Amino acid sequence: MASTSTPSLPLQTGARNTSFPSSPTTKPFHANLHFPFSLPLTQLIAPVKSSRTAKYNEVVMDEEMDKIRRLQNGSDVRGVAVEGERGRTVDLTPPAVEAIAESFGEWVISGLEKEEEVKVSLGRDPRISGASLSVAVFAGLARAGCLAFDMGLATTPACFMSTLLPPFLYDASIMIIVNAGNGSGGFFTWDVLDKLGADTFGSLNLHPDGMFPNHIPNPEDKVAMALTRAAVLENTADLGIVFDTDVDRSGVVDNARNPINGDKLIALMAAIVLREHSGATIVTDARTSLALTRFITDRGGHHCLYRVGYRNVIDKGVQLNEDGIETHLMMETSGHGALKENHFLDDGAYMVVKIIIEMVRMKLTGSEEGIGSLIKDLEEPLESIELRMNILSEPQHAKAKGAEAIETFRDYIKEGKLPGWELDSCGDCWVSDGCLVDSNDTPASIDAQMYRAKVSDDENGQHGWVHLRQSIHNPNIAVNMQSTIPGGCHSMTRVLRDRFLIESGMDKVLEITQIDDYAKSGCV
Template sequence: MGGMASQGLANVVDVGLCTTPAMFKSCISPGHMYDAAVMITASHLPMNRNGLKFFTKEGGLDKKGIGEIVAMAADVCLAGASVHEPAPSRLTNVEFLPVYQEQLAKMIRDGVGFKGDAYWTPLAGFKLVINAGNGMGGFIQDLLQGLGADTTGSLYLEPDGTFPNHLANPELPEAMEPTRAAVLAQEADLGIVLDTDVDRAGVVDHDGTVINRNRLIAIMANIVLRDHPGTYIVTDSTTSNGLNRFILQSGGQHLRYKKGYKNVIDKAQDLNAAGVDCQLAIETSGHGALKENHMLDDGAYMAMKARTFTLYVGILVELARQGRGKNLSDLMEGLQEPLDEVEFRLRVPAGFETATVYQQALDAFTAAAAKVPAWEVEVPNFEGLRVNVDEGGGRRGWAMARMSLHDPIVIFNVESEVESGVAAIAKQLLSEVLAGFEDRLDLSPLHKRVAVVAALEMMPAKAAAAAA
């Protein structure tokens, strides 16, 4: 900030600790309307992976926009000196998070629509547990208390970038399980699990049901399709076959796109620009964006969304209207979930180029898919290779190869509609696709899965033999 201010080219405002969606809102909120906002964050990644997020009133910058900034910075560095004469610092401090918090509060109050004094405390009588994961979501507790809710039992509200309790990642069981335990212990109506910078969330129902990943998308799809029948819902590439059927049976259109929340959001924006209505873009990671909210991935907005029964905790609005005891699971009735699922993360050893190994694995997978009778390549497909697997009796599993966005890892996602069925698909991957890759990929996760299931299957036979 000091560097930007010293150039005298802009009025620089330090908004302090903030969230990703609040940084965007600082560009469009009356009284602020900043031309651009920059955030330093590692999100849920280790603190040594800090990076920068850039925003304008149009939204977050994409790869092209960030690339242009990097290129300009490189030109300045190559010039060897500042291209401008130093000017007096123009740096001020403004707390914006309270402004954003009040925006959320007004949205809930207006959405519930109670009259008189009840307008100010629409969540009176509700018990809600917040798990901020030591990220920036602790302010949500103050927000909910101000709306009348009891937040006793909330977890890890103080920001701490070392994440002493668990990573602030609603995809992970270690984030969801303590929230589930707290919801049950407090007999709470709902638990909310937030990402570090509050751009995604997961929830726990009052009965302890964990709602994230495909379940979260199913509920969101149900809600959006009530108001916008026939709309497109864009998800990432790793969503289940059961979710696809759920969206289609609910009257929606489903486009499975690439992993990466910006990819999903950008594709939704492309559809809308082309005149194809797309109200929702959402990843299994918990990133969710609504057309009515600038296609911004905003966990707090999704959690507090006031207009009907929208996701994460816009559910709160419906709870306030109908009273305690609402069962969120009703909103995903009919969702067929996989009976077995694993993400195999196969590390590429030092000395090998990850992109090259990935392409070799992709080529081998493509060749195998053409000859294995039970495999069928999914079309269209926008990332890696996804193969549907005929598991018999009308059941369909799938396997997908893709490359990690951050690490030297090749990923195989596998789901099965058969109990312990992942092992059978993994065994085929080892024999038909990855034979000969032992030097280039750590195949031990696949071998371990196959061995463990084989051992479990042998146990009844051994017990029967011993009894005989």
């Protein structure tokens, strides 16, 4: 989590000087450690020049460069930093991180074109690799000529806000359970809610522990949600909150112990936002339900389905606003969500604050209903499954093979080889061909191939959808399906297997065991 920042605590670095004004004189630049790979990757490692070893060094250089390139995942840098994950070796090493950080620092300096020192703040979450990788980042930034500042344990939104605004607070007079999952979110209990008078007795896992001894810090994790629901019941709380490790995602539990995440959380935020901004557009990833689209349109909003990936969803909202389409909420089913009013930042704590404010507003009007009442008419899909197909290829060729399989899927649908299957589109936002292709004047680049097909038949009309998505992080393809009729997912899986995967020969490129098992048994 790195961002250029107004400084708070300087470190000893190799920067050019340590004298600078207390506030930046130019617009701050934000990067959240989503390193730009539009810059030449040859800047990452300087090759050694030698008449005797030049050819050998070129080979070594190419190998090291390829390893570093594979750490890029969309707009992030991701890898394994600590031994222990089965089947994966450590690739996010301090030398690689230092090289990337140096290149990042040089890119920031070049982009800002400032005469004074470029200042970069760095925060981390409690993961046990944080300390060693932070040292590597500081070393790389210093070598680039940046002045680096250690924010220590910090949330991703806090790193962003270090470039923009002082803290702001909200009032509450309610009982709230916070489950921080031993990540960075414990502060929200004692530094925000407690000081504002909320009763947070019974909150869970508030103290950071990079081994995460109780459960995965993830609002989609079933254990996290179960523990939070139990705490809400035991303490008769008005609300339960679940944060992820660095608090850029959240989920909630209402006073009736109902978990609110995925489509439900998007619907809840949409209900709040559309009350404030009538007629606004809501951008989500293309794995959301047909019922969510109806929920949004019934409240006067517009629903733009877009590519999976929180950066894709948020960037689409930025683009729509630039094109004159009022878009106030961008949210992915994973819990990543951003608001226009909050600088398009995915900030789990800010989302929760919006929910708390709405809950207090309801209480002040005399309502005894919990926050869940805002989504009581949201229908849930009758069936919903996710299956995976591993790509049968060497790692360096997996992305190309996966793209080939998904493009073949698109061609089969467009050529009418799958009767009743049609590439989806939303119509209002210049997104067509399975919610992937931007048809406006400035289409966004594609980071991973994916398409969504809506499925219909004469008896039931449109009753479901199938979404194929190439994973950015792993060599596999995710298959998501939803259906509004009994047996719909099973039927769609059989068609996918028999009429596409086997008929096209893609079953030789993809390992389809999960597809085959579900097609035979109807059980995941």
